[in-house]
Amino acid sequence: MSLLHFVVLAPFVMAIFLPFLYYKFRSIHTGWFLLPLPLILFIYVATYIPFGGGGMEAVEHTVQWVPSLGINFTVYLDGLSMLFALLITGIGTLVVLYSIFYIANKPDEPLNNFYVYLLMFMGAMLGVVLSDNLIVLYVFWELTSLSSSLLIAYWFHKEKSRYGAQKSMLITVSGGFAMLAGFALLYIIAGNTFSIQEIISQADAIVQDPLILPAMLLILLGAFTKSAQFPFHIWLPDAMEAPTPVSAYLHSATMVKAGIYLVARLTPVFGLTAEWFWILVIFGLTTLLWGSISAVRQTDLKGILAFSTVSQLGLIMALLGMGAAALHYDFIETETMYYTATMAAVFHLINHATFKGALFMAVGIIDHETGTRDVKRLGGLMAIMPVTFTVSLVGLAAMAGLPPFNGFLSKEMFFTATLNVASLDIFNLETLGVFIPIVAWIASVFTFVYSMMMFTRTFTGEFKPENYEKEVHEAPAGLLISPIILGSLVILFGLFPNLLGYTLIEPAMQAILPGITPVGEQFYVNIYHWHGINTELLMTVAVVLFGLAIALNLKKWAEAAFFQRERDPLNRAYDFGLDQLVVQSQNVTNFHMTGRLRDYMLYMSVFIVGLGMYTFFRYNSLDINLEGQGGIPGYAILVIGGLIASTLVLPFVHKRITNLVLLGVIGFLVALLFVIFRAPDLALTQLLVETVMVVLFLLVFRHMPEITKEKKAPLTTTVKALVSGAVGIFVILTGLSVHALRAESDITPISDFFIENSVPLAGGYNMVNVILVDFRGLDTLLEVLVLGIAALGIVTLIKHRLKGDEDV
Amino acid sequence: MIQITAQITLVLLAVSILLCVIRLVKGPCMADRVVALDTIGLNLIGFIGLIMMVQQTILYAEALLIIAILAFISTVSFAKFLEGGVVVDRNGSSR
């Protein structure tokens, strides 16, 4: 157990104790107890940053968990995990701080729940990024889904919260299940290991396996659902029902990036395949485009941010796909050409976390102070909330990709990457590649538009106090600290991007593209603001121009049908699917669970005959042995005839007492057969039982009416007759074959033993009785137990009557 | 000789049983059926006696006696049931 293990486990441990603190110190906001934890963890992880440059050595510690299944809790810290761990703990600290002021410590506010979920999430997320073992990663992965759902439903009295929680849970967990299957396939392909590093070390061999594609698809399903890629993104806007600190933390900065993390982590494994490239690029760009267009339609500030996040996640995903192309070039060229995409991905990841975090917090403040997030009601807040305004402006500009903020830099790199990729000569990029920068550009235009829109509709225009339920003023300082810090980072990283270069970006890139640095050499990331007037810059200028044009004409756009609906049309598919799932399940269930004993018996009989006969004829089992069939005494034939006749009459008899008399006769005849076949004890028992049974029937008749007449339904009757006939035929055929096989085989029954030993060893001459009380005494003991239970049961049935709600 | 007559008698009894089964199915009233059942019981007693001779064993003597007893019990039960639907009276007042 290393300290790194403790980094993962610490939040869980804290989660156990937190409720006690909550109940013990109700007057102190629970968040304060929590705050030091992410901070300490952040500082601890930060100690691994290679401030001196030159990349970092990966750290690995293993604790055995379920070694027999290949599951070990191995923490692995390299550049990529470190970057994520810093994001999780860093933003985590800020979010906790923010939440202390955001969620008031009111008596009926279950802060303990909130922070326990948050801690669970934090631990789980750290677990995801620090685990080397795929299954452990999966374990934490599902825990993030769980805690996310719980956080979304924190205000579970709201219908929408419950809806959002259910949706996010279903989609992300389903994806998780697929991912688990993918991991399992990977385990099989890689020769029974779940260790990511071991799998990466065999990457070249693995790609040759035919199972690699299904494995990849399944794993990507997990990544895409988690990272809200089209068309699985629909859960994310609904997740905005969570308290805003949660949105800022989970649903923009960290959890939704788990998919990104996984894709980056597995790039060395899958990156060599064309499918990886195309799937990531196509889904990424589609998500980017779809998200940015959808964001424009939103009127809820958090809705805009949600779709914005969707679109930015698509961007990063697409970048990772493009970056994988570098693996094909063995990094021979020192040009940044091949790794720009990956660098952009990592850089934008950081940038997005900062500016989106700031924006979410700002929106939270607006919501908190004004009581609304509806852009139709908001307006003119610039003067009333100057600090919030400033932070928002910085965040929005970064999001729109304007200089000098960090978003601009990564956006530029993104354009570079798309242009680079379009010129590659692999994966048919010569022809198809041209679409990539075009889509990227269009999406950027819309990104600009919604950023612009957020700005104008919230902060500019006229302030109308009648739109608000309370008096609007600037937020308290505590609430502002976190967004200010994030906003400052946006500016800082925008102005001094190379602060991140060798500390965070380079180590991360080494993890994503392991061959990027030749042995013994270093790899330097340098990010510049000014590359001269190049295509990328022109593209940015065009984005601004077109964006302004659209933004100014937004009213016209808004009239188009597509922009009328705020909800994503894909939701209809989801809702319909879920509805139908229930409805169709009900149909299927009601169809076969009819409550009719007759139907159940019919189904079961058909099944028995069907499967039985199939088996029977599959093996050509029919076999009849005619030996020893002669010499049947006439009286026996008559008795058997009488038995069969009485039996066949039974279904046609509709008076219960006649039925019973017939039953009595049949019982007597069966006893007679026992006599004929030399089974005196059986005959006696049969007779006695039969008689007692008859008396019982008679006693019961007193309490019951004449039996129900079957309604005339010839079809049903025919079906019943056919099926029961088939059961009979099945029994007969099998019986005949067993009889024949028995005659052929030389199996000696164990009964010889009883014949030999009954007298000498058991002291009885009646072998049946000796078997009953001695050789198989247990059977007898139990059979009378059955009788005893039945009798007590009958007493209970008759005398014990409850109405049904006395107990549970 | 006894074996042969026993066999013949067995067939006679078996036919008797079948005849009773016919009456049992035909009815028309329940009493008829109970009569038939009772008679079948009687015939069974004879039947088993004969089987004892055919199989040369006295092992079925118990069965024979038991059928006699049981035929009686069931006849009485059926008759009581027919009379009033009550096989076991709760107390003496009902008779």
Next chain:
Amino acid sequence: MQFQILLNIVIAFIWMLLQNSFTIVHFVFGYIVGLGMLFFLRRFLRFDFYFRRVYAFIKLLLLFAYKLIEANWDLIKIILRPKMDITPGIIAVPTELKTDWEKTLLANLISLTPGTLTMDFSEDGDILYIHAINVPDKEKAIREIHESFEKAILEVTQ
């Protein structure tokens, strides 16, 4: 008390019959079995009975067996007649017998002899209702019963 001892002996005797073995062991054992049964059923025994009548009773049985065989023929003839021209009827037969035992015995005998069948008793048990397969002369039938069986039974029981 006398009766109980007797009954006990009878049970022991039945026991020996069952065992197919007439040894003292089985008699004693049967006697013990009977004792147990009598003990459990002691509240149930309320009929009286005397040893000296046993002989007469057996005699009656034999007499009856004879009548039975003799009269069975009639019934067979009826059964085998192609057309059943019978005139059945229910006759009320008053009886002078007093105890349940006697009455039962009479009823049994009537039932077992062909042509007549005890159907019911009156509430006080003094009238037997008899189904006769052929009742050309009711009075004669009643008289016959009175003279044969009833008399014989009275002989036994007094």
Next chain:
Amino acid sequence: MNNIVLLPVLIPFIAGAVLILFRHFPKLQRISSAVVMLVMLAASVLLVYSVYQDGILTVELGNWPAPFGIVLVGDLFASLMVLLSSITGVTCLFFAFQTITKEREKYFFYPFYFFLLTGVNGSFLTGDLFNLFVFFEVMLISSFILIVTGGTKFQLRESYKYVVINIFASMMFLAALAYIYGLTGTLNLAHIAQQIEEIGQTGVVNTAAIMLLIVFGIKGALFPLYFWLPQSYYGPPAAIAALFGGLLTKVGVYAIFRTFTLIFVHDISFTHTVLLVLAALTMVLGVLAAVAQFNFKMILTYHIISQIGYMIMGLAIFTPLAVAGAIYHIAHNVVVKSALFMFAGATQKITGTNNLKEMSGLLKTHPALAWLFFISAVSIAGIPPLSGFFSKFALVLSGLEAEMYVIVAVALIVGVFTLFSMMKIFIYVFWGSPSLQRSDYSHIKLAPLLMPIVPFIVLTIAMGLFAEPVFTFIQLTADQILDPSIYIDAVLGE
């Protein structure tokens, strides 16, 4: 010390018989049944330990050598099942103390309870086919009564169907037994296995195998033989539903495992393909039915069915890992399913209803209940790191290894649906505003209700967090049952 094998059968048997005599002394009944149950638990633990240490233990009843007498066989699998039955037995008993009426106690509740366990444990331990039938019957007749006890309209109606279908199954069992005895001339399982090996699993032997499969399938609620289960498990009190839901169907599953790992193993391509198809259909139809319900207990009862599918899936894949996964799933399911039924009971006691639409917001009023339920719900949906995950994972992994992709896909999709219906419960019952419930139940103390459930929750967590020792043990178990010769040698001698 082979007699330890006998204890799990004898203890409840004697206890049940003695408790009949004390029906009018509820307190005495409670105390003594609690003590007996704990002793039984101890005996089961001891049994597992002994078998683990010394290998398969057998008791030849009446001192008659197998295959002539009846032999009880405690191998790892059987002992594990016995242990599970004891664990469930203890907790459900303590839950019953809290929930059932005095009236039920007077009407032989405890004797029936113990007789049921006698039947269940006997079914696990017996090494004789006919004796298995008899133990089945002991179990069934007790279950009939426990299901109908109280005698409400609903119970009576559904019990009738339950009883009839189970009787039908029992009779089919006897028919199958007739075939098997006709073919092999023996009733001892190990001996049957030997004989079948000798005559070959050909022709009509396979038909007999299928007959047995169907019979056990009815008891174990396999597709399409599960019709009796949902409604009949709905009727009885929660303590009984928990015992049944957790334990009873597993007896059928156990029997399928026993026969199809010991006896009918010579034509796997056919028999186990049939099993595979049935497993898939069972899973899917069961879970769909659960999805369709809006009733707490009903959802749970249908889930029993779908979970059975997973167990059979493991057997059908028939690799050591798969069988281990299946056994793990059985263990997990016994624990969690019982717990869930008790939650349903506790919830019903608090709200007075089982209808999801009539309750709401219990998370606010009864957080402990909510969270404990949440853990078991999540566990049954296969979310890590709880027990349900490991069983499902082993099954998925082994399915993929065996290249049986369809069943794996089905298993995973069914997992999603399971999650969906479990969430449905959570959403309706625990989320929302606490306004719908009838208020007159608010006085009910929750702690005594929850105490018996807590051990289960601890178990499901422990079986996840400490999966290694559990899994190693279960792998041993799987290895043992996958090698029939071990069992045969233990019973019949070398």
Next chain:
Amino acid sequence: MEILMIFTSGIIIAVATYLFMTRSLLRVAFGVVMLSHGVHLLILTLSGLETGAPPLLTENAEAYTDPLPQAVILTAIVISFGVTAFLLVLAYRTYKEHGTEDLEELRGNADE
């Protein structure tokens, strides 16, 4: 002989199955009784008929009929008896509570 008996049990089982599918509580119970007859005869038949004297060693015969199936059937008869008796009472209690003997009217679902 065996073949004839196999047919007999088959017919009994078929009729019993038919009775199981009727709509009367009582007829189903009759079906239970019949089914057990059929199955018991099947066990007896398939373990071989008429192979020797009755399984009593007082007989001093050379061969005896297999006693094991007889013991098995005996146990099965008893168990069927217990179970059927229970079913019977269950049927009448069901009738009493529901006022109908018709299984068609005894369908219903949980939410009532």
Next chain:
Amino acid sequence: MEVLVSILLLTGGLLSFLGSIGILRFPDVYGRLHAATKSATLGVIGILTGTFLYFLVMHDIFVGKVLLGIIFVFLTAPVGAFMISRAAYLTGVPLSKQTEQDDLKKARSEAEKAE
């Protein structure tokens, strides 16, 4: 002795057979009861006597149970008939059309009047 036993058996068998025919042929339940109680009973008693003698003489076995059986049938057959006929009459099973008189009916109607 063999002849005696054979005769007993055959007579018994025939009687039983005839009894069954009677059961089929008699027009009403009461008539059938006559056939059952007399012919069938006697037939069975004949056969049992034959059986008893057979084992006593041929095998030197005293089969008390058979003897007991005979006594038992003797005792109970009339009671059975009594019970059935009584039940039939009380539940209103009609007498055959040939029936000439019915004292029981008279008695019953008188009793009803008295009440």
Next chain:
Amino acid sequence: MKTNFLMLHTITRIVSFIVLSFSVYLFFAGHNAPGGGFIGGLMMAGALILLYVTFDAERINRVLPFDYTAIIAIGLLLAIVTGLNSYLFGDPFLTQYFEYYQIPFVGEVELTTALPFDLGILLVVVAVALLTIISIAEDVS
């Protein structure tokens, strides 16, 4: 018009004793001839059922004032304890013992532990049959 069962009652009084004796016989004969605890028990139950059918439940209950549920328990326990008895000799459960004894004037007698075992079974069977029948018969609802 009231009638009575005079004939039935009288005959039953005799017959029931025959049947009871027979049942005891069957019980003891079981080990060496057809019969045994099971059959004997059912026969005994048959005799008692006959009494119940012939007379009325109240009256016979007065004659046989047993708690049948207790008898079931006692029967079961008797059988189990007989089986457990083998532990005294270090044998497995349900091991039966038998020995032939020469008793003066009596001859050879076989004593076997199967007997108490069978007796337990007889008790249960009788109690079960009667309990069932009485319960149904006395149900008035």
